[in-house]
Amino acid sequence: MSEIILKPKEQPLVPIEANNVTPDVFAGKTLEEIKNLGIWHGNRQDRLSKFFDIEGESSENPSEIKIIIDGSVPKTKWIGKAMTAGEILVKGDVNMYVGADMKGGKILVEGNAASWPGQDMQGGELTIMGNAGDYVGSAYRGDWRGMSGGLITVHGNVGNEIAEYMLGGKMVIKGNVSIMPGVHMNGGLLIIEGNVVARVGGEMKGGTIVVKGIIDEFLAGFKYLGIERDLNLEGEIIEGAYHKFKGDLATKGASGIVYAAVAGNSHIAPY
Amino acid sequence: MEIVKNVVCPFCGMLCDDIICKVEGDEIVGTLNACRIGHSKFVHAEGAERYKKPLIRKNGELVEVTMEEAIDKAATVLAESKRPLMYGWSCTDCDAQAVGVELAEEAKAIIDNTASVCHGPSVLALQDVGYPICTFGEVKNRADVVVYWGCNPMHAHPRNLSRLVFSRGFFRERGLADRTVIVVDPRKSDSSKLADIHLQLDYDKDYELLDAMRAVLLGNEILYDEVAGIPKETIYEAVDVLKNAKFGVLFFGMGITHSRGKHRNIDTAICLVTDLNDSAKFTLIPMRGHYNVTGFNQVCTWESGYPFCVDFATGSARYNPGETGSNDLLQNKETDGMMVVASDPGAHFPQKALERMAEIPVISIEPHRTPTTEMADIIIPPAIVGMEAEGTAYRMEGVPIRMRKVVDIGLLSDKEILERILTRVKEINASK
Ligand code: SF4
Numbered sequence: 001m002s003e004i005i006l007k008p009k010e011q012p013l014v015p016i017e018a019n020n021v022t023p024d025v026f027a028g029k030t031l032e033e034i035k036n037l038g039i040w041h042g043n044r045q046d047r048l049s050k051f052f053d054i055e056g057e058s059s060e061n062p063s064e065i066k067i068i069i070d071g072s073v074p075k076t077k078w079i080g081k082a083m084t085a086g087e088i089l090v091k092g093d094v095n096m097y098v099g100a101d102m103k104g105g106k107i108l109v110e111g112n113a114a115s116w117p118g119q120d121m122q123g124g125e126l127t128i129m130g131n132a133g134d135y136v137g138s139a140y141r142g143d144w145r146g147m148s149g150g151l152i153t154v155h156g157n158v159g160n161e162i163a164e165y166m167l168g169g170k171m172v173i174k175g176n177v178s179i180m181p182g183v184h185m186n187g188g189l190l191i192i193e194g195n196v197v198a199r200v201g202g203e204m205k206g207g208t209i210v211v212k213g214i215i216d217e218f219l220a221g222f223k224y225l226g227i228e229r230d231l232n233l234e235g236e237i238i239e240g241a242y243h244k245f246k247g248d249l250a251t252k253g254a255s256g257i258v259y260a261a262v263a264g265n266s267h268i269a270p271y
Numbered sequence: 272m273e274i275v276k277n278v279v280c281p282f283c284g285m286l287c288d289d290i291i292c293k294v295e296g297d298e299i300v301g302t303l304n305a306c307r308i309g310h311s312k313f314v315h316a317e318g319a320e321r322y323k324k325p326l327i328r329k330n331g332e333l334v335e336v337t338m339e340e341a342i343d344k345a346a347t348v349l350a351e352s353k354r355p356l357m358y359g360w361s362c363t364d365c366d367a368q369a370v371g372v373e374l375a376e377e378a379k380a381i382i383d384n385t386a387s388v389c390h391g392p393s394v395l396a397l398q399d400v401g402y403p404i405c406t407f408g409e410v411k412n413r414a415d416v417v418v419y420w421g422c423n424p425m426h427a428h429p430r431n432l433s434r435l436v437f438s439r440g441f442f443r444e445r446g447l448a449d450r451t452v453i454v455v456d457p458r459k460s461d462s463s464k465l466a467d468i469h470l471q472l473d474y475d476k477d478y479e480l481l482d483a484m485r486a487v488l489l490g491n492e493i494l495y496d497e498v499a500g501i502p503k504e505t506i507y508e509a510v511d512v513l514k515n516a517k518f519g520v521l522f523f524g525m526g527i528t529h530s531r532g533k534h535r536n537i538d539t540a541i542c543l544v545t546d547l548n549d550s551a552k553f554t555l556i557p558m559r560g561h562y563n564v565t566g567f568n569q570v571c572t573w574e575s576g577y578p579f580c581v582d583f584a585t586g587s588a589r590y591n592p593g594e595t596g597s598n599d600l601l602q603n604k605e606t607d608g609m610m611v612v613a614s615d616p617g618a619h620f621p622q623k624a625l626e627r628m629a630e631i632p633v634i635s636i637e638p639h640r641t642p643t644t645e646m647a648d649i650i651i652p653p654a655i656v657g658m659e660a661e662g663t664a665y666r667m668e669g670v671p672i673r674m675r676k677v678v679d680i681g682l683l684s685d686k687e688i689l690e691r692i693l694t695r696v697k698e699i700n701a702s703k
Binding site: 013014015040041042043044096115116134135141142144161179180183184198199202203217218219220221222223224248249250251252270 | 352353354355378379380395398399478479481482483484485486489491492493494495498531532535538539542546583584585590591592593594603604605606607
């Protein structure tokens with residue numbers, strides 16, 4: 001694996017858009033060419049080297065490239081956009097849209113991510129060790145087709161409307177979730193290990209949501225199907241006892257499934 | 272004293288077009304037919320301070336300058352900023368808004384209107400699930416079921432009820448007596464007093480109630496005996512009224528667009544209306560606030576493809592409320608220069624946004640002294656559209672209405688000011 005290290009200089013208040021920072025774009029380029037890549041800074045273009053000290057070695061093959069962003073880049077958006085192979089490691093925070101349109105390869109963010117990580121993700125693995133904002137693995141505004149493949153894991157807490165319009169793939173949230181996880185979900189698997197405030201699976205028509213923590217408030221439009229033990233979902237056994245609901249029956253032809261751990265959720269089961 | 276008839280009120284989204292103005296010289300001294308808030312716009316509220324000359328802040332003091340200097344300074348701010356924001360637009364006409372969009376494109380700016388703090392959620396929702404809308408005429412002549420959800424028209428749109436609900440319509444000869452009025456509001460209000468059914472739901476539970484109503488409408492049992500503080504039986508009764516409507520209309524306001532969940536509340540409300548059309552005829556109208564907030568969304572959509580929060584930074588239009596909304600840009604400290612046209616964020620934005628406004632250059636195209644002009648570095652006063660300049664505005668349900676000029680006070684219109692700034696920005700960009 002050839003490593004290219006981007007050491008961030010001071011991050012400007014007006015954000016930069018690093019959609020060029022992917023193994024696919026770096027592949028086959030010399031260090032000089034990478035330093036001269038264009039990067040949007042507000043409404044004007046600068047060189048990548050204005051914001052990063054860059055060293056290391058590239059490769060012809062994107063899957064042989066590991067990009068290391070050696071520090072926090074809280075004002076940098078679109079890292080790893082549409083990448084298909086290789087790896088990106090960010091040793092700190094990122095701004096919006098990390099891993100948007102991702103098709104393959106791996107991204108690991110050691111800090112926090114702002115909103116829209118993994119928007120429209122189709123494949124690959126995106127891992128965030130800290131917290132993430134709203135719309136993790138969501139659709140583009142106005143689109144009804146969200147994340148369709150790949151794996152997103154967030155170790156911290158997340159905001160609203162994660163897995164919005166999710167179609168496929170898997171998302172695991174280890175922390176807590178605000179409102180509306182899986183809103184309009186049509187497929188795929190969302191596993192929440194922490195607690196949820198409200199509206200799990202609002203308007204969902206398909207897919208599966210598992211909540212291991214406590215759901216404060218649940219929607220009345222679901223149908224209660226009883227208790228199920230040791231779930232077998234996509235070849236994985238999830239141990240424990242779960243209340244099973246089908247819905248959201250507010251929408252026509254809905255057959256989404258929500259599992260809520262029996263422990264702590266007796267208040268949302270009807271009997 | 273002169274009497275001018277058929278004047279259009281430039282205050283709220285009702286755009287009442289039957290106002291009579293009494294004019295003395297270049298001043299409107301009285302009105303007929305306008306409600307109290309419309310009247311006070313025409314005759315200038317007491318204590319209002321009107322600007323007539325351009326001002327620039329020099330060493331902390333506002334100093335009168337020539338129009339040329341103010342235009343040049345404004346154009347320079349826009350041309351030099353890396354992420355300029357152009358916000359407001361809802362109290363001016365469509366032609367000024369169209370120049371605004373062109374200016375935003377030239378300055379590679381972000382253009383956003385007051386929808387981003389009022390009915391922006393409705394706009395997001397209609398992009399997801401559509402918009403079964405109707406006109407005022409249909410409400411007045413046909414509606415037998417009128418729902419007000421999260422709004423208080425008696426105070427915010429005072430003539431909504433008198434023009435559309437109390438009034439007699441072709442199929443509703445007895446006016447109010449021929450209609451069932453449902454108000455959904457956690458509070459008791461002057462509008463809820465008139466309602467046949469008041470669903471006094473718990474705060475922030477609009478989505479929960481709508482979810483239950485939709486499930487019931489589709490013939491499903493609901494999980495709980497009470498949802499959002501409303502007993503199950505009452506939910507069944509309300510759904511029954513809705514689905515038996517000959518012509519129903521849902522008016523909705525800030526009480527639902529900005530309660531918990533925002534655009535998702537509207538999304539599910541629109542879907543309820545859509546599903547109601549399996550058994551009834553049902554439509555909706557958003558209670559738009561500023562008289563031409565709707566017009567901006569129309570103009571911006573036909574010019575750029577998106578209704579608000581449009582980012583021209585890279586030369587092509589991009590759109591993502593949550594990133595490119597005015598409050599997102601200010602609170603995340605992304606924007607480094609701001610122009611405010613025909614609105615007053617200084618009075619309405621949260622503190623964190625105002626903190627950023629105080630740090631960056633602010634241009635205000637604004638007739639009156641406002642909290643925004645207190646923060647502004649450049650103030651350019653225009654003639655007021657609908658009173659001192661003519662122009663086109665869109666009523667809340669999307670009907671365009673030509674507004675009249677009633678008096679002449681010899682100031683440039685918003686459109687003329689913006690055209691001059693545009694010309695100057697083009698010159699600066701050409702010399703770069
Ligand atoms: S209801 Fe609105 S448009 Fe009509 S007169 Fe009153 S303020 Fe003006």
